[in-house]
Every structure is written in structure tokens, then in C-alpha cells.
Amino acid sequence: MSVVEVVSVSKWFGSLKVLDGVSMRVGWGEKVILVGPNGAGKTTLIRIVIGSLKPDEGYVRVLAERDSIGYGPQIPVFYPFHRVFDVIYYSLRLAGFDAAESRRRAKEWISVLGLNPNAYGIHLSGGERKLVALAIALARDPDLLILDEPTEMLDVSRRKLVRDVISRFRGSTLIVTHDLEEVKLGDRLYFLNRGRVLFEGTPAEFALRFGGEGLLVETWTAAGFKSFAVKSLGEALEALRALSGDEVVEIRVRKPIPEDLSNLMGG
Structure with missing residues (x-):
């Protein structure tokens, strides 16, 4: 609640x-x-x-x-x-x-x-x-x-x-x-x-998505949308293994958006 x-x-x-x-x-x-x-x-x-x-x-x-x-x-x-x-x-x-x-x-x-x-x-x-x-x-x-x-x-x-x-x-x-x-x-x-x-x-996902290093794993399962902020492909694979019991509909592993966060914060 x-x-x-x-x-x-x-x-x-x-x-x-x-x-x-x-x-x-x-x-x-x-x-x-x-x-x-x-x-x-x-x-x-x-x-x-x-x-x-x-x-x-x-x-x-x-x-x-x-x-x-x-x-x-x-x-x-x-x-x-x-x-x-x-x-x-x-x-x-x-x-x-x-x-x-x-x-x-x-x-x-x-x-x-x-x-x-x-x-x-x-x-x-x-x-x-x-x-x-x-x-x-x-x-x-x-x-x-x-x-x-x-x-x-x-x-x-x-x-x-x-x-x-x-x-x-x-x-x-x-x-x-x-x-x-x-x-x-x-x-x-x-x-x-x-x-x-x-x-x-999470702050980690925010840092990755808006200009940080690493990978963002996004998954759509029968239970809904989940995302994981990871530093390497190995960590991405570990995150995906945790979903082995779910029915995975779609998976995306991508680099963060290459946008300078300071420009974004400036409006």
C-alpha cells in the first residue's frame, strides 16, 4: 500500500x-x-x-x-x-x-x-x-x-x-x-x-537510460513488463535466467539512449 x-x-x-x-x-x-x-x-x-x-x-x-x-x-x-x-x-x-x-x-x-x-x-x-x-x-x-x-x-x-x-x-x-x-x-x-x-x-535504471554506461534489459512476460539495469551482457543473461519460470513474450537488450543528461535537465 x-x-x-x-x-x-x-x-x-x-x-x-x-x-x-x-x-x-x-x-x-x-x-x-x-x-x-x-x-x-x-x-x-x-x-x-x-x-x-x-x-x-x-x-x-x-x-x-x-x-x-x-x-x-x-x-x-x-x-x-x-x-x-x-x-x-x-x-x-x-x-x-x-x-x-x-x-x-x-x-x-x-x-x-x-x-x-x-x-x-x-x-x-x-x-x-x-x-x-x-x-x-x-x-x-x-x-x-x-x-x-x-x-x-x-x-x-x-x-x-x-x-x-x-x-x-x-x-x-x-x-x-x-x-x-x-x-x-x-x-x-x-x-x-x-x-x-x-x-x-530505479536510480540505476535512470543513470543507464540517460547517458550512463551499461545495458538496459526490458522484458514483456505474461505477468507484465519488467526492466533491469545491468553493467554487462553477462549480468543481462543472469537477469533473464531469473525469468525462466515466466512466459517471456518479448526481450530487448539495448544501450542507454545516447543523450546528454545535462542538456535534458536544462529543459
């Missing part, structure tokens, strides 16, 4: 169709990456998932309770004259935690993410705001974590820190990014461009 299910969602802004029949799912405990160039419709889709926008067509089902969802927006906004500690503390109080537990969790995540608890919102850089938003999202120990461009505006060391924190999180995760380094964090990913899902699969 999926914690998030997006079915045939379309969205218009005036005459502009931003999302075009998008379907997507996030399983319990699964890390899913939504990757694509700027302007692909990623943030619009996330706003529909969290309920701040309504789709014009299709529907979204989220099984996690609202209080068990941690959300880190692309552009966090805080009160300019509140301290970092206060922002995290009061977000926990509003989520239903008592004063002592809110204080403990705020201190814990301030320490983990290397934040200054006494810094005021007005003095925070864009990257520091991202870290505060991540602390707020994770401090409530959510069942579902949704992050929109979590490493944007961060320096190299802090990007690594955030990726390490995300990789250790054991709940369901949906990460929106245009940074290909984040692809490695996922169990599965969707590539979105111009409002449409152009690819769904």
Missing part, C-alpha cells in the same frame, strides 16, 4: 498547463525522488500533494495523518525577529508536543544541523533557512517527509550533511530536486519535464 498516491493529476494556471496527467506513488518506508529541470512542474505537484493547491483533474490520496507529515518548502519563510530556537520550538508546540519535549527536540536538531539557536530570522542566509525548515520537518519525527530542493543554496559540506541526515531517515520520503546528486538517495525516482512523467524506475 502507498502512503502517497497521485493519479492522473493535471493543473492549469490560466491557459498554461503545468501538469499533464501525472501519476506517482510513494510506498511506506520508501524514498522517492522527483527530479527534473526548473519549471518542470515539480513544486506545483508537491503543493497539490500537501493540499495547498487543488488539481483540476485527477486526485491525490495521502494516508499519513497531517500531524505526521514533515514538509520543507523550497523557499522557507519565518518571522524575521524570532530566534531559530523559538521558530523550531513553537512549531513543535503547535504540533502538539509538550514544552519539555519541544525544547529537547529543538535543541537536538539545532545541534545535528549545526544551527545557531540565537540567530534571528532576518539574519539567516537562504541556506540557513533551508536548514531551519529541515529541522522543523524532522523534529516532529514524521511518518512522511516531503522536501522541496533540500540542498539548494547550501555549501558543499552542508549539502553532504543534509544528504546524510535524509539517508538515515527511516520514514517515507519524497524529495523534489533538479540536482542529480540527490538521485542517489532514492529507492525509486520519477523524471518530470514540461508537466509530464517521462521516466519511472
Whole structure:
């Protein structure tokens, strides 16, 4: 069963169709990456998932309770004259935690993410705001974590820190990014461009299909379609042996599409 299910969602802004029949799912405990160039419709889709926008067509089902969802927006906004500690503390109080537990969790995540608890919102850089938003999202120990461009505006060391924190999180995760380094964090990913899902699969399959080395094995059996990302013909043969009990209708073994991924990510 999926914690998030997006079915045939379309969205218009005036005459502009931003999302075009998008379907997507996030399983319990699964890390899913939504990757694509700027302007692909990623943030619009996330706003529909969290309920701040309504789709014009299709529907979204989220099984996690609202209080068990941690959300880190692309552009966090805080009160300019509140301290970092206060922002995290009061977000926990509003989520239903008592004063002592809110204080403990705020201190814990301030320490983990290397934040200054006494810094005021007005003095925070864009990257520091991202870290505060991540602390707020994770401090409530959510069942579902949704992050929109979590490493944007961060320096190299802090990007690594955030990726390490995300990789250790054991709940369901949906990460929106245009940074290909984040692809490695996922169990599965969707590539979105111009409002449409152009690819769904594992990070290994994505790397092979869009400019990596190796082979992509695609099979159609009586049970349905299966694909395997492999590094050699020998691995391809091993993958096919695993299908020996199925009625194989068609097999394709091919090189990845010879298309430069950086150009694709540019739109």
C-alpha cells in the first residue's frame, strides 16, 4: 500500500498547463525522488500533494495523518525577529508536543544541523533557512517527509550533511530536486519535464537510460513488463535466467539512449 498516491493529476494556471496527467506513488518506508529541470512542474505537484493547491483533474490520496507529515518548502519563510530556537520550538508546540519535549527536540536538531539557536530570522542566509525548515520537518519525527530542493543554496559540506541526515531517515520520503546528486538517495525516482512523467524506475535504471554506461534489459512476460539495469551482457543473461519460470513474450537488450543528461535537465 502507498502512503502517497497521485493519479492522473493535471493543473492549469490560466491557459498554461503545468501538469499533464501525472501519476506517482510513494510506498511506506520508501524514498522517492522527483527530479527534473526548473519549471518542470515539480513544486506545483508537491503543493497539490500537501493540499495547498487543488488539481483540476485527477486526485491525490495521502494516508499519513497531517500531524505526521514533515514538509520543507523550497523557499522557507519565518518571522524575521524570532530566534531559530523559538521558530523550531513553537512549531513543535503547535504540533502538539509538550514544552519539555519541544525544547529537547529543538535543541537536538539545532545541534545535528549545526544551527545557531540565537540567530534571528532576518539574519539567516537562504541556506540557513533551508536548514531551519529541515529541522522543523524532522523534529516532529514524521511518518512522511516531503522536501522541496533540500540542498539548494547550501555549501558543499552542508549539502553532504543534509544528504546524510535524509539517508538515515527511516520514514517515507519524497524529495523534489533538479540536482542529480540527490538521485542517489532514492529507492525509486520519477523524471518530470514540461508537466509530464517521462521516466519511472530505479536510480540505476535512470543513470543507464540517460547517458550512463551499461545495458538496459526490458522484458514483456505474461505477468507484465519488467526492466533491469545491468553493467554487462553477462549480468543481462543472469537477469533473464531469473525469468525462466515466466512466459517471456518479448526481450530487448539495448544501450542507454545516447543523450546528454545535462542538456535534458536544462529543459
